[in-house]
Amino acid sequence: MSDDHVYLSLAEGHDEGGDARWAFGTGFEDPLHGVDTAVPAGVDATELAATCLALGDDALVSAQRLAEWTTRAPELEEEVALANIGLDLLGQARLLYARCGQVDGTGRGEDAYAYFRDADDFRNVRLAELPGGDFAFSVVRLLVLSSWRLAHFERLAASPDPVLSAVAAKGVKELTYHRQYAADWAVRLGDGTPESHRRMRAALHQVGPYLGELFTAYDVRDEVVAVLAQVTEAAGLPMPAWRPTPGAGREGAHTEHLAPLLAELQGVARAHPGAVW
Template sequence: MAFDDAYGALTDHADDARWAYGTGFTDPLAGVPADLPDGVDRADLAAYCLMLGDDALIMSHRLQQWVTRAPELEDELAIANIGLDLLGQARLLLTRAGTAEGAGRDEDDLAYRREAHEFRNVRLAERDDADFAQLMARLLVFTTWRLALFDRLSGSRDPMLAAIAAKGVKELTYHRDYAAQWVVRIGDGTPLSHARMAAAISGVLPLAGELFQAHEVELRLAGVAVDPAVIRGEFDAVLAEVLTAATLEPAELPEVPATGRDGEHTAALTEILAEMQELARAVPGGAW
């Protein structure tokens, strides 16, 4: 189905009960082979897609909570669009996870019908932010890491993961630049804003070490997944450049063991899921 404009795609929803997501748009994965690469374990590929999909899903939800709270209307739109981009990534990755798993679960099952201990997102994605400086600091760390990861993942042996990553690189480039501009603007601003951003960076770094701890699933999927340790140098270089421009001190990331990847989360994730899954659990099998 083709439309001349996005409005037409949104309003003609006869082919999809979940019309609010939009229908009629070109499938970004059309023509991409869906078969699993030779020698790849189904469970491992499903677990890896869940990791990346859950990161995007939970971070997207946190960003949506900032709509109406941003300092300017333009920033509310920017944050909403970043959240929608991540939601789109989550949908593709959770769909791929369900296909790889082969148990009949789709993106809705994986998003709305799992408990907190079944989620595999990093803890960085689930943290709440007390102010805009904290949000931008966390977004900078998250997008700098994810962009470097997706850039390498675009060469994955799994054509589906490679296509999802290639699409995501374009989106994440904007996400990272947006966050970086705000970190510089706040850091290199007034004494008060500088102090706020310095505190925000210090507060988010303890959660960043987990991003580079390779999980056993990632190591078993050599050639399909990306060992996060290999992107640490790029991450450090970008973060240092942004912090220098923001007149902030260079930061050291503490080494911490992976936790979220193994289903160990903070109470914040339980609160997020209670809100996000409320309707789906109240109306099992419902479509909207």
Template sequence: MAFDDAYGALTDHDDDARWAYGTGFADPLAGVDTALPDGVDPGDLAAYCLMLGDDGLIMSHRLQEWLTRSPELEDELALANIGLDLLGQARLLLTRAGQAEGRGRDEDTLAFQRPAAEFRNVCLAERADEDFAHLVARLLVFSTWRLAAFDRLTGSRDPMLAAIAAKGVKEITYHRDYAAQWVVRLGDGTELSRARMAAAVAAIVPAAGELFRPAAAEIRLAEAGVGVDPAALRAEFDAVLAQVLEAATLDVPAPAAGGAAVPFGRDGEHTGALAEILAEMQGLARSTPGGAW
């Protein structure tokens, strides 16, 4: 049985013993061909699915931190559902990663048994938010970039990736629109809300450069018609962001200046925030190996 919210899924009791993400979720990819596409390195496909899956998993965890802290009950429900969407995408992508690598690791193992150095999410996903303005600015940047990628992945030669992307496009479109509406509302609002939104945009947008830096596996899969070269997403991202910020009466920040090396999450380089996230997220799973709810 499928559910529209996290609460129904978590309180349903069926024969699914996996406890990590709750029970009661129907398989949205039932019947999709799981065979790996011809001529594609399974290791590259596994790494790519980990990248996209880890992005969703870590961003979802950050969003849940805003439950009970949002401005209105409506926003708590919105953020809960956005987080649940990303968690669902992460489940599917981590499952595909496990299938591709062929080492017997499932979604639970990949989510809860890897150390920080083995995670491949972009650092933007693990970043903490100073206030609600920072949250919606980060969500706008993240979802605009992810939507551009997923839209192209609907044509992937990997049937599983194409199906995951087709499902995700509908979800991420809402994520982007929700964040954009708040950026405009705060940017074109009171003197205080404008100042906070401007500060958030100035802090978040220059950090987006990492999103368009391709890892070697991404380039190979893009050439094979399976993945997407993130560098090809920049023009669309910039156009959407400029449109939103213009409506918010905010300036587009200048790109980050060169200087100290920026961690590259695709290579396993992360900020200290990821270790803190994993300590909380993985604590119960590691203390109760093989446990089930």
């Protein structure tokens, strides 16, 4: 199966006669067009849907937070980079939501998952929903989440479900860049001025309490810790501390920050359901 059939650019399929989607404009084709979407024998459809939903929610919420840097990033080059990373994650969310709707028995489309669920229906990890803070915090969060997601996607590339496997294989390439971008900035800021070093230490302290949730969600702790250790050592920074935090976002228990984020994300779609633009 070609990845090109599974992962379509946001710029493809944009014509006036196509299907309208609030999330992505008018006329985009089904992102799983041409792919055999039958659930393979031996694959638990409920578990597959839950995995796609959770990873889709992580990507959508992370993309929304990254979009907040538009017009606010330290330099134009970084604004473009963060926007592109957000678009990569939005593309992943599209595919994961589409797959979820095909295997969870509801037949729902992408917009139903993105725009017409409340905060307690989301299954993203809480780290993704925290307010953006300063640039140092966004760098640290991106480093942690991209390292964690990359390690998980590398495993999912061998999934018995061909759709999830293809989505993960394509995502590995994107997430490798996301992680490298964040690592480069982490070293630059940690080993920079006293002020940038101070901000990075503060960001690591803020992120620390949310790491335990990542490490209980999937068995990738050793890989993620190794990456963080390498980067923080190069940056002259301390490793963030963590403690086990089972459940939380994966069970719908979120911080107070998710609902306002979703209100902004979903407001227009809910005010004009079914509208075309």
